[in-house]
Amino acid sequence: MATPTAPPPIARGSPAQADDFPGDGHGDPHAGSAHGHAPGFVRRYVFSTDHKVIAVQFLIAGLLFLMLGGLLAMAIRWQLAWPGSLVPLLGKIADDRYLTLITMHGTVMIFFAITPIVIGAFGNFVIPLAIGARDMAFPVLNMLSFWLLIPAGALLLAAMGAQGELVAGWTAYPPLSDVVGSPEAGQTCWALALIVGGVSSMMGAINYVTTVIKLRAPGMTMGRLPLTVWGVFYTSILNIYFVPVVAAALLMLVADRVGGAHFYTPYGAGDPLLYQHLFWIFGHPEVYILILPVWGVVSDLLAVFARKPAFGARYTVISMGVICALSAVVWGHHMFTSGMNATLAKTFVVLTMLVSIPSAVFFLNWLGTLWRGSLRFEPPMLHALGVVFVFALGGLTGLFNASDALDSFIHDTYFVVGHFHLTMAASVLLGGFAGILYWFPKMFGRMMNRTLSVVHFWLTFIPLNVVFCTQLLQGAQGHMRRIADPVHSYAFLKPFHGLHIMITWAAFVLGAAQILFFVNFFASIFLGRRAPKNPWRANTLEWTVPSPPPHGNFGPRLPTVHRGPFEYSAPGAADDFLPQDAPPAATATG
Amino acid sequence: MPLGLTVAGALGCLTICPAPGWAASGGPPVIFPEAVATFAPDQDRLFVNVIYLTGIAFAAVTLALLYFIVRYGTFGNRPRPAAYFHGETRRAKFFTLGLALVVFVGIDLNIDRWSVEVGEVLRDYPDPASDPSVxxxxxxxxxxxxxxxxxxxxxxxxxxxxxxxxxxxxxxxxxxxxxxxxxxxxxxxxxxxxxxxxxxxxxxxxxxxxxxxxxxSKELRDEHRARTVGVHAVDVSALGLVVDAECRGAGGEPLLARGDEIDSLEVIDALRAAGHEEVVAHRDYVxxxxxxxxxxxxxxxxxxxxxxxxxxxxxxxxxxxxxxxxxxxxxxxxxxxxxxxxxxxxxxxxxxxxxxxxxxxxxx
CATH class of the missing domain: 2.60.40.420 (Cupredoxins -  blue copper proteins)
Known part of the structure; x- marks a missing residue:
């Protein structure tokens, strides 16, 4: 991007931002398409600084990693149901190879599938369009954020192929992840992959926060932001605070591994628990980092498809903020069994329990939005409703884990696995699908096939619940997680082995159902029905521009925002929706 | 309506929750492992109590969700217009705060109290120096x-x-x-x-x-033997059974001797292949x-x-x-x-x- 002669005035609501768009010699990056000197293919689709292209790049990268993480999950399930048998493509899975599979499954899903989809893709695509900006505040940084994800992913794949198995799980507790437990190169690659991925997340986060604060269109107050934008905004704040913590923790791990530093071994003043503290100071906010955008998407979509204002949107925003604050002070509940001081443990119990209060407000508001609405069961809505159900299950099972006493039974069992999959996997996956289905017409200018989407929803929703609720049951039976072979180890696990086989079949259905989604997604990009400008009859600004939006998003002038995003079925309005930028005269009553 | 839903949720929860049955049968043998320590029943009670509390909340959410879907959904019929309100009135604010209070007092404080009670027991370490029986x-x-x-x-x-x-x-x-x-x-x-x-x-x-x-251990082993001895179907639930009678393959070759354990899925397959639909066996307990x-x-x-x-x-x-x-x-x-x-x-x-x-x- 050429340097403007003067810094562009980008203050909120600044009309100057709109005025300098048509490209009057300022070298505006968006002027290209308007003036005919189109950038080459590489600049336009590969190293593009356009937030919409970057969003699609994040989305496709995320979906490919989702496919990898899903295939790993299938291999894990096969091994658990029929341990020692030949797994397709992988053959017989050795005990340490199994641990590599679970480590990779967790790492890929969290950092390379969910993060790029709900933060990278949704954040990038939705924020500028929904707040009425032409692009991100820092387009080049945005591009770098995506292109750092690629070396990070490559390092991660290298970790799987490098010498030594990744035996330490996605949490990588030392000394197991340290020179003591895994001296080979793979674990170092793994840590470096996460550090590079973390830098990518930081770049995105700084960009999102700056964009939301500085680039809102005239009239777009913070109170008029859609809740999806709020979700990504809060997520980015958490990323800015806590990614550095895990990056530091992992750098210390690398220092231990390659420099003989002994931060995390009991040698000298080192302490294995130091890592756990640092990891979970990041790790607990991380679950909110992943779910906040989904909460936002669900809150918005329920309103759109109930044709009703989001109930208590202001309280949803406040609750999100409260959860962000609480997320910083509850990490100890991951460490109740580590020998924690009793007073500290009791404190963490209470703080963790408090999370249930803002969570309850979410449910009240979601149900309140549906109450007396006019619900349209379009595919995005089905997924959003699915999130309400699975997140109820996932959130409430968190209360079991919040008790330090119960934790001494269920910690490190399948109960925990079921709980965090219901929140992080089921909720985020369904919320991710909801968002993809919702914004797909805007991204690609085409509609996804409705029938396939509905079939895909039910074939996802039902097996998800079978898989993860059964894992809760296994956990209540004391079944430890990360057990490579439940048949040939503990006697007390044997009578319940049928549950493993059942879960595996449900997981296979779940996995196979995703083929429908991928076919639908990629085929619809080229073959889908042409999408109108506003297929869902939604109010937010992205639906006021063509599908797909042109380079620079809005026409010569930025829209002026006159109201909040939730004016559905407003009395006196001509239609059952009222776009945020429609001038007040559009309403019959003014 | 919220009151009605809460009551309905509570009742629904009571009907689906098997906890009263567990209490009557002297413990929940299937959901939890055997309870063998003094504080294990306390832990189970805590677990079941949390199931009750969260079950009420879950039933309330799910029933409301289902009701709203059925009541306000448009299933191919002409859509009814939606109501228009933002839920940010004074009344909504009080209701939200009220819910927060109910969650805090009804769920959080209760779980915390029970948890602390059990936690105190778990952390009540005996002192071997002063108590020779330890x-x-x-x-x-x-x-x-x-x-x-x-x-x-x-x-x-x-x-x-x-x-x-x-x-x-x-x-x-x-x-x-x-x-x-x-x-x-x-x-x-x-x-x-x-x-x-x-x-x-x-x-x-x-x-x-x-x-x-x-x-x-002996009591438990005898108890389990008495409880489980008999004819069992040969399917995945037979894993871990100890056979009480010799099992032979189709060609008469011995598959399992008396006292052998069905210790892998392959053994189950072999038994089924040899036509054993059932075996006489018991469950050993360790x-x-x-x-x-x-x-x-x-x-x-x-x-x-x-x-x-x-x-x-x-x-x-x-x-x-x-x-x-x-x-x-x-x-x-x-x-x-x-x-x-x-x-x-x-x-x-x-x-x-x-x-x-x-x-x-x-x-x-």
């Missing part, structure tokens, strides 16, 4: 074994009459046991599912755990100690057996073992891992190399 045992986790050490006749650890076992913890019924838990190489977690407790074993520090068993924290490639088989004996039996066993240990004591025996006890890190290759190179032993 059995003091040292637990050491290493890849991939649990090692145990008792003080022996002289009541002192680190002497030649210490009783040491590998993969087997013997404790008396009805006496409190205090375990000091340590780890050699990586983090392990000492987990006894039937006691409902676990405690991490962290290299470089000593953690503690106490428990008191309420039933002996109390097990597990490692709950991922500790490496063989984590899944870092198993130990827990043997609960009558107190007299335990005393006799301890005395015999202690004498035996004194007789066989050989501090230099290279096969004996216990020579490292107290400075276990010497067994870890990384540390061993550092010690050889620098001559330093920076552990206390």
């Amino acid at each position: 059995v003091h045992v040292q637990v050491l986790g290493k890849q991939f074994e649990w090692l145990f050490r008792y003080a022996g006749d002289d009541g002192q650890f680190g002497t030649e009459d210490d009783v040491r076992t590998v993969g087997k913890l013997v404790i008396p019924r009805g006496r409190r046991v205090l375990a000091d838990i340590r780890a050699v190489d990586v983090i392990h977690s000492f987990f006894i599912p039937t006691f409902r407790v676990k405690q991490d074993a962290v290299p470089g520090r000593t953690t503690r755990m106490w428990f008191e068993a309420t039933r002996t 109390l097990e100690i597990a490692c709950a924290e991922l500790c490496g490639f063989a984590h899944f088989k870092m198993r130990a057996v827990l043997q609960v004996e009558e107190p007299e039996e335990f005393e006799r066993w301890l005395r015999d073992k202690s004498e035996e240990a004194r007789d066989l004591y050989d501090p230099e025996d290279p096969q004996n891992f216990f020579r490292y006890w107290g400075e276990e890190y010497r067994a870890v290759p990384v540390y061993k190399r550092i010690i050889e190179q620098t001559g330093e032993t920076p552990w206390s």
